[in-house]
Amino acid sequence: MRTSFAGPLLAAALLAPLMWVPDAPGDAPHPSARTAGRYGGESAQHGADAARTGGGDADRTAGAGPAAAPVPAAEKWTPPLSTRGRYVVDADGDRFKLKAGNWHGASGTWTGSGSPDEPADNHAGEKSDRMPLGLDRAPVGEIVEGFRDLGLNTVRLPFSNEMIHDERPVADASVAANPRLKGKTPLQVYDAAVEALTDAGFAVILNNHTNTTRWCCGVDGNERWNASRSTAEWEDDWLFMARRYRDNPRVAGADLYNEVRRSVLDDPNWGLGDGHDWFAASQHLGDRILQEANPDLLVIVEGINWTGVPVDGLPHGRPTLEPVRHLSHTLVRSGKLVYSAHFYDYTGPQHSGASGPGETSDPRYRDFGREELYDVLRRQALYVASEQDRHFTAPVWISEFGAGSREEAGSKQRAWFENFTDFLAETDADFAYWPLVGWQEQREENGWALLHWDSAGRRTSVLDGGDWRADAWRRLTGAQGRTGQVPPADRWSMLSPDHGDFVQSLRMRERPDWDEGARKAACPDDQRLAGLAHSGARGLCTDTGERGGLAAADGATEAVGDERHVGDEDWAPGYTKLQCAAGQFVTGYAVRGGTVSSALCAEAERELPGGGRAVRFGDGDDRPAEAKGGDFAHGHHKGQCADDEYAAGIAFTTRAGSSGGPEALLCRKLR
Secondary structure (H helix, E strand, C coil): CCCCCCCHHHHHHHHCCCCCCCCCCCCCCCCCCCCCCCCCCCCCCEECCEECCCCCHHHCCCCCCCCCCCCCCCCCCCCCCEEECCEEECCCCEECCCEEEECCCCCCCECCCCCCCCHHHEHHHCCCCCCCCCCCCCCHHHHHHHHHHCCCCEEEEEEEHHHHHCCCCCCHHHHCCCHHHCCCCHHHHHHHHHHHHHHCCCEEEEEEEECCCECCCCCCCCCCCCCCCCHHHHHHHHHHHHHHCCCCCCEEEEECCCCCCCCCCCCCECCCCCCCEHHHHHHHHHHHHHHHHCCCCEEEEECECCEECCCCCCCEECCECHHHHCCCCCCCCCCCEEEEEECCCCCECCECCCCCCCCCCCCCHHHCCHHHHHHHHHHHHHHHHHCCCECCCCCEEEEECCCCCCCCCCHHHHHHHHHHHHHHHHCCCEEEECCCEEEEECCEECCCCCEEECCCCCEEECCCCCCCCHHHHHHHHHCCCCCCECCCCCCEEEECCCCCCEECCHHHHCCCCCCCCCEEEECCCCCEEEEEECCCCCEEEECCCCCCCCECCCCCEEEECCCCCCCCCCCCCCCEEEECCCCEEEEEEEEECCEEEEEEEEEECCCCCCCCEEEECCCCCECCCCCCECCCCCCCCEEECCCCEEEEEEEECCCCCCCCCEEEEEEEECC
């Protein structure tokens, strides 16, 4: 969201005694439990409860202009969406580039001081009343038509946790151009927006933007997913939302949380295993959504937006997606992960975006020349999509960027916007502009939006003339990129049982604990184990050479904790060998401390060759020269089977001086 993380409020907070507490949320009730029926798998009611609100005179207040024209024909695509390598694809395997914008408002616009009911106390005067912006000024169908005119096919639709629970009807004046929405709760209005968008053919990405309905994103009680509510409540809210739109296949994704950042006292982290671990929280919730609520959704994980204290000489920075290189997500359903990042001209790799108090001497993105900017963007985010066949390879969605219109932006901002949109076009990146909707009066606009409505319902667009962003926007939306069929890509996935179980097999999650008391890791059901680290317990999974998976449907699994299946050939002399039986392959493992305690063996759907070779990695890396998958255990020795092999056993030793970690793999040919 367009705001500075470290403004005067943050500076004052960081310099004040540590007794400082962020401002309290608004005066809206925030119940700890839903009213009866809200958790009963309730779907959005397409028609009665969430009224269909296309164009037409009935949805236009008197004197507000003509009725909205029909929305132009939608881009054809077949839900659900999934991923193949760096691309998002539809159900037919065709590229679906996320050409998107943010329709904000439902997550709140109150600035945190004064009254939420006073426009002057809301961001840029945009009093949204906990709804997508503009419904007091234009019929929802006309707003959606404007999105199509901009060349978009997807809308990121922010919401707050508070909005979900808010039972107060919206004010009649707030839906003046959409009278059928009078008397609705904010969530029911959100339903209507979802319905209007998906009826028009748009993909909708649900975005948990804030905990409270307060404008984001400073020290405001919305810094983390659990800043103003518990992680359990956050997960419950997401399962509720995922189930609510489960029957609408064009609700395509779940953007788990917006701009995770430092609070006054605490940093978020990526992999420490504590209550501020964004990697662990997003991994756990993503799995739950796919397993318990809606297996068709894309799970979208944004990098960390800010850590540290923005003072020269103290550690601080904007990690974005850089930590993904060494620790990436593996979901229980392959092909559902998308990473995202935000970039604005006034922030930087180590710049919070503050001006005045809290400002550091670090360069902002607008201070970089074109090539230097490109290098920074690749390092911080786009490497995830550009480096193929890695454990982290996934689509990267730049889900927020933007610039001021008319005279708001200076020469540096304009140059940055031109360079940034050129970068998006040249890299064929998925994107979402912030924001789509704003206010205007007498053609004087209040901000960065691409579409503005005045109080009489008249619209101006970035494409109407006189807006310096228009040419860059046309180049971006009209850029030639990959289209048509995207061939299936090999999957490479990391297993990271760093702090507990990391069982990514849905089959094994439904079966009894195969090694109680140990930390267990298992590949997704369509992958097999390809590599292990000598220490640290990391593993690598793949489906290369056997797309669709090697396991027999409903096949047996066996936890092997001894040498029961070792034959006459000793492939690792002097080591304990946990070997699968003939016709089985290794799909997981368990450790106690640093010692291997079992290999998880799965029955193959076809006959597998025997024999094989030992890959030894106790004293150094033993990976094929052409090994794919990337560094799945940074800083540790690793072993890996070749692409045309499967792992059939794990060897280790607990003799003096040894850790008991994996020392060798038995690798056998797939065919």
